[in-house]
């Protein structure tokens with residue numbers, strides 16, 4: 251009777267035993283209890299009005315779990331009357347699950363592994379989806395092409411990705427030189443560093459070398475101090 255007492259002491263529902271017969275060694279169980287002032291049923295009735303099914307789900311779950319643990323095998327309680335259905339009190343009956351004709355309908359609620367397995371399944375799916383997203387991000391998303399010329403150029407790009415070789419991309423305006431350059435950077439070993447595009451045509455011819463690679467003091471007229479070029483400054487940043 252500890253379970254019913256606990257339910258009463260917790261203020262959940264006042265439990266009165268109507269009939270209780272059990273034999274732990276034989277595994278037989280029959281329990282019938284009257285529930286007065288069911289908090290769950292009354293609240294459900296107050297909130298949703300009269301329903302066609304019993305409403306004290308969490309309380310019936312407590313009873314099933316407690317008695318199953320106590321008896322050492324699965325006991326299924328059903329609420330045969332419920333204040334949520336319009337009666338004055340609730341009444342529950344518990345028996346060994348096999349003794350209920352419709353036990354299979356309740357099997358999923360009595361399986362202890364379902365939630366844990368579902369969580370593990372979902373976790374596995376999340377890991378797989380995450381890795382799939384990462385894979386996708388590694389692919390250059392803005393390169394699309396199927397022509398033989400494109401595929402040949404792309405094949406060349408893939409060959410140099412793993413190396414430190416200097417690459418010169420040639421082609422008419424609009425063929426995608428910068429897209430290829432960005433893809434090379436994204437797939438290469440320095441992808442975590444910045445990608446820096448410089449328009450060399452915008453720098454006066456005589457100054458290009460000094461701008462990019464820096465200059466030593468006195469290297470030419472007007473070079474009063476030594477300074478780093480764009481490439482060195484960015485190397486320093488990296």
Ligand SMILES: [Zn+2]
Nearest residue numbers: 291306332340
């Ligand atoms: Zn109820």
